[in-house]
Amino acid sequence: MTEVPVAAESLWLVAANVVxxxxxxxxxxxxxxGTKSYRGGSKVHVxxxxGGMAHEELTTIGRGRHTGAYITIDMATRNLHTFRAVAVYSPAVLRRAAxxxxxxxxxxxxxAEELAALLARLAPRYREEHWRGVPHPVPCRCHDCLSPA
Structure with missing residues (x-):
């Protein structure tokens, strides 16, 4: 994999989407x-x-559900999916991250790539553990039921 040059006014962060x-x-x-603060499918940055090495809670930066302005909130890892490393150039995100x-x-x-891979493994496990032993509603549209196997 070739290294992509990144400008000095950018950072590598983990991006994800809200379930x-x-x-x-x-x-x-x-x-x-979605969640109380973010619409379903919204892109957020970690x-x-x-939660120690468990990474159960994340501080996220993204556009809020109601205002569309950038917000910074703590949220559960289980409510995110599609973790990936991205170069961030947005001044608003960079200020909040700083x-x-x-x-x-x-x-x-x-x-960022290592953390994204770790969070991608942990998020499904946290979703499963949170509702362990409880059947899904019928019909179910939760992230795990909608995701291809």
Whole structure:
């Protein structure tokens, strides 16, 4: 793989999409589109992770559901999918990432690719663990049921 040159005013971050539908309520029998803060399918950038090595919680930067303006919120990893490393050039995202101490010293392509691969493995497991032993609603449109096997 050839290295893509990246301008000095950019960072490599992990991008992901918000699940289109998520299970909700007693026994996970309700479905809600997206999350309270983001529309389903919205692209978000991961600024930091929490939960130790488990990475169960993430700080995300993306356009809010109601205003369309950039917001920064903590959210569960299980509500995201399609993790990938991307070079970010948006001044708004870069400013918000800098507020969390994200800079070019660790926001490298290699680190972003490793973190994206890890989060891509963990997110389905967290979705499964969160609703363990609870049947899916019928019909179900949650991310796992809509995703090709």
């Amino acid at each position: 289109r539908w998520r299970r909700y309520g007693d026994g996970g029998q309700e479905l809600r589109p 600024a930091t992770t929490y 507020a969390f101490g994200v800079d070019g010293t660790w926001a490298t392509r290699g680190y």
